[in-house]
Amino acid sequence: MAPPTPAFSAPNSGTAAPDPAPGGMAPAPVPGATPPASAPGGMPPALDAGGTAPVSGGSAPAPPPGTAAPDPAPGGMAPVQPPCAPTSAPAPAGMAPAPVPGATAPAPAPGLGGTAPTLAPHPTAPAPGGMAPTPAPAATTPASIPGATAPTPGATTPASTPGATTHTAPLPPPPPPQTPASPSEEAPAAVSAAASASAAEPWQRYDPWSAAPLASAPLASPSASGGALQQTGAAVLTAGQRRGRARKRLVGGALALALVSGVFGGVVGVHLERNGGFDGVKLPQAAAEPTGRAADSVAGIAARALPSVVTLHVSGSEESGTGTGFVLDSLGHILTNNHVVEPAGSDGDITVVFNGGQTARAEIVGGDSGYDLAVVKVTGVKGLKPLYLGNSDNVQVGDPVVAIGAPFDLEGTVTSGIISAKERPITAGGESGDGSDVSYVDALQTDAPINPGNSGGPLLDTRGRVIGINSAIRSAADGTGSDSGQAGSIGLGFAIPINQGKRVAEELINTGKATHPVIGITLDMDYAGDGARVGTEGGDGGSPVTPGGPGDRAGIRAGDVITEVDGQRIHSGEELIVKTRAHRPGDRLELTIERDGKERTLSLVLGSSD
Numbered sequence: 001m002a003p004p005t006p007a008f009s010a011p012n013s014g015t016a017a018p019d020p021a022p023g024g025m026a027p028a029p030v031p032g033a034t035p036p037a038s039a040p041g042g043m044p045p046a047l048d049a050g051g052t053a054p055v056s057g058g059s060a061p062a063p064p065p066g067t068a069a070p071d072p073a074p075g076g077m078a079p080v081q082p083p084c085a086p087t088s089a090p091a092p093a094g095m096a097p098a099p100v101p102g103a104t105a106p107a108p109a110p111g112l113g114g115t116a117p118t119l120a121p122h123p124t125a126p127a128p129g130g131m132a133p134t135p136a137p138a139a140t141t142p143a144s145i146p147g148a149t150a151p152t153p154g155a156t157t158p159a160s161t162p163g164a165t166t167h168t169a170p171l172p173p174p175p176p177p178q179t180p181a182s183p184s185e186e187a188p189a190a191v192s193a194a195a196s197a198s199a200a201e202p203w204q205r206y207d208p209w210s211a212a213p214l215a216s217a218p219l220a221s222p223s224a225s226g227g228a229l230q231q232t233g234a235a236v237l238t239a240g241q242r243r244g245r246a247r248k249r250l251v252g253g254a255l256a257l258a259l260v261s262g263v264f265g266g267v268v269g270v271h272l273e274r275n276g277g278f279d280g281v282k283l284p285q286a287a288a289e290p291t292g293r294a295a296d297s298v299a300g301i302a303a304r305a306l307p308s309v310v311t312l313h314v315s316g317s318e319e320s321g322t323g324t325g326f327v328l329d330s331l332g333h334i335l336t337n338n339h340v341v342e343p344a345g346s347d348g349d350i351t352v353v354f355n356g357g358q359t360a361r362a363e364i365v366g367g368d369s370g371y372d373l374a375v376v377k378v379t380g381v382k383g384l385k386p387l388y389l390g391n392s393d394n395v396q397v398g399d400p401v402v403a404i405g406a407p408f409d410l411e412g413t414v415t416s417g418i419i420s421a422k423e424r425p426i427t428a429g430g431e432s433g434d435g436s437d438v439s440y441v442d443a444l445q446t447d448a449p450i451n452p453g454n455s456g457g458p459l460l461d462t463r464g465r466v467i468g469i470n471s472a473i474r475s476a477a478d479g480t481g482s483d484s485g486q487a488g489s490i491g492l493g494f495a496i497p498i499n500q501g502k503r504v505a506e507e508l509i510n511t512g513k514a515t516h517p518v519i520g521i522t523l524d525m526d527y528a529g530d531g532a533r534v535g536t537e538g539g540d541g542g543s544p545v546t547p548g549g550p551g552d553r554a555g556i557r558a559g560d561v562i563t564e565v566d567g568q569r570i571h572s573g574e575e576l577i578v579k580t581r582a583h584r585p586g587d588r589l590e591l592t593i594e595r596d597g598k599e600r601t602l603s604l605v606l607g608s609s610d
Contacts, residue, residue: 296462301402302414304464306355308387309457310334311406312362312376314341316348324405324457325352325376326466327386328505335505336456337471338367338374338439339429352378355412366508370516370581372428372439372471373501375508387458390465392444392497395419400462401446403470403493405454417448417491423568425578426494428472440574442582443494444468450493459495468495503584517585517606520549521556523573531563531594532576554604557595564592580606 237245275281293299308327312334314320323340327333334352341364344350350362360378367374399419407413424445429437446459450470459468474492507514522544527533535544536558544558545551556562563569565579566589583589585608593600 295464298402298414298416301460301462301464302404305387305402305404305458305460306412306414308385309355309404309412311353311409311411312336312340312456313351313353314344314348316343316345319343322406322409322453323455324453324470326456326458327384328375328509329386330384332378332381332384333365333505333509334362334376334378335469335501336374336376337469338369338372340456341367341374341376342369350376352376353411354381366512366514368504368508368514369429369437370439371496371500371504371514372441373469373496373504373508373514375505387460388465389498389502390461390463390467392467392499395422395444395461395467395497397422401448401467402460403446403448403450403454403457404460405450405457405470407449407451407453409453413454415449417446417493419444420447420492421445423582424494425575426472427574427578439471440578440581441471441494441496442500442578443471444497446493446495447491448493449489449491451489454493467498469498469501470495497582500582515585515608517580517583517587518550518609519556519580519589519604520546520551520607523576525573527573529561530571531561532570532573533561534558550604550607554591554602556591556593556602556604559595561594562591563594563599566590567592 293303295301295304305326310325310327312323312325314323321340321343323336325334325336325340328335341350344364350364352360352362354360358381360381362376362378365375365377397419400416401419402414402416404412404414422444424443426441426443428439428441444459444467446468448459450473454470455472457470458466459470461467470493472494473489474494475488476490504514522535522538524533524535534556538544538546545556562576565576568579570576570579580589583606585606587606589604589606591602591604593602
């Protein structure tokens with residue numbers, strides 16, 4: 001009987017299958033391997049469902065690379081497996097070899113069952129007496145055995161154990177016959193070429209039309225079906241390709257973010273433009289400022305004057321009206337127009353409303369229709385603030401003025417303008433028909449808006465001083481008249497100069513009546529020529545020049561035409577009356593007259609009339 005011949009396993013990454021332990025002892029299990037069940041007599045059972053028993057003794061030559069594994073060679077020698085294609089097989093004498101990590105199991109040959117032996121990570125040598133095998137040193141080469149195939153260079157071959165029989169798994173059928181260069185060189189050359197081809201191109205051995213599974217697929221443990229996992233063939237990206245894809249993702253993400261941001265910003269912008277925001281409309285507004293104003297501004301003037309301006313509500317047996325007045329002193333005297341209080345008569349009612357809302361009843365102190373001025377008095381009112389009176393002779397055309405009143409019963413109305421003319425002769429009233437209610441005023445003209453209800457109110461300069469009493473307006477409908485009518489302002493308002501108002505007010509307060517300066521002549525009011533002509537007879541049929549009067553003493557005769565007063569040209573009888581009443585009784589006037597085509601200058605002293 002021939003001595004036992006050691007069995008060689010195909011090398012795989014420098015590892016070798018363990019040798020069987022002497023005496024039929026099973027080697028220690030390799031981690032990750034599944035040991036087969038024991039058969040009777042200590043022999044390992046077949047590993048595959050096909051029932052192929054391991055072959056004992058000897059080795060077979062290795063097949064060329066890329067060919068199917070051959071059937072067991074005569075004499076029981078197991079052929080060398082192709083590189084990287086070991087399969088699991090039971091170890092001789094009951095030893096279960098461990099699967100080689102990363103190794104690919106070959107497909108079983110057609111018609112044969114079982115699996116190929118699996119390479120162990122490290123070679124192990126069985127210890128005597130059935131002890132666990134001890135790993136053999138790497139790269140140990142066994143002695144040459146006649147008839148055996150040399151192992152692949154670089155692989156570790158297990159040492160033979162005396163008295164042990166090596167069993168190998170049946171291998172696939174041999175490839176077509178080839179003529180090797182020599183028996184000793186065929187196996188190492190084939191294994192080396194297969195290993196090189198497998199390392200260079202591991203995917204070239206995959207045949208999708210082959211009945212056998214991919215030989216290079218890794219097999220961690222024996223499968224019940226005997227098949228191996230196949231690689232998918234997915235390409236592995238290089239570092240540059242991964243960086244390129246990352247950049248593309250970044251650029252794409254940035255573009256998407258920009259697009260979304262633009263759309264969102266557009267939506268928000270449209271909403272803000274249409275609705276002004278998300279919390280409702282909030283309009284810009286100036287911050288709070290000091291309430292004080294310059295003393296010479298309209299606001300400053302109004303602030304000082306309004307507490308002294310009052311509104312008068314007058315009611316009588318036949319008519320009623322509304323007008324304005326202002327406080328003259330702390331005793332309760334209030335100056336206004338005569339046509340404002342005239343409807344009250346002797347038994348009417350006058351109510352005074354102050355700027356703060358306080359009301360009081362008033363009594364008429366005195367009035368004069370010729371001057372269109374009147375004084376009323378309130379009692380029981382404390383804290384009265386009189387307005388300071390100015391000098392109307394100092395007023396110049398163009399000076400700014402402020403008017404305060406109650407136009408159309410709107411109390412405390414303030415308007416402003418300028419002095420547009422001085423010494424404007426006007427007549428107002430005349431509703432009685434006999435001329436007894438006609439007023440003659442040498443007025444200040446202003447463009448400050450004055451309307452019905454402003455009558456009797458103050459006309460103030462830039463220092464808040466009274467320079468006139470608003471009395472009449474020019475209406476486009478009915479000509480000159482008092483503002484007691486319903487005509488609106490057209491920018492032509494007239495005020496009685498305060499110098500005349502002061503004198504008349506003092507007379508009314510002190511005596512209850514006012515005096516009028518007179519010349520002592522009767523005028524021809526129908527004269528159409530330039531100037532004022534003295535009539536030919538008096539109103540009672542007597543002389544037109546009052547005997548012993550101022551005119552008689554100055555030398556005025558019937559039929560004389562007066563053309564100038566104090567050097568100012570006059571054009572009518574009304575203007576002569578206005579110029580005369582602008583003075584006090586006792587004032588001296590210089591008159592220019594025409595008589596028989598010749599001019600003469602006369603001097604006279606004005607008289608007084610009740």
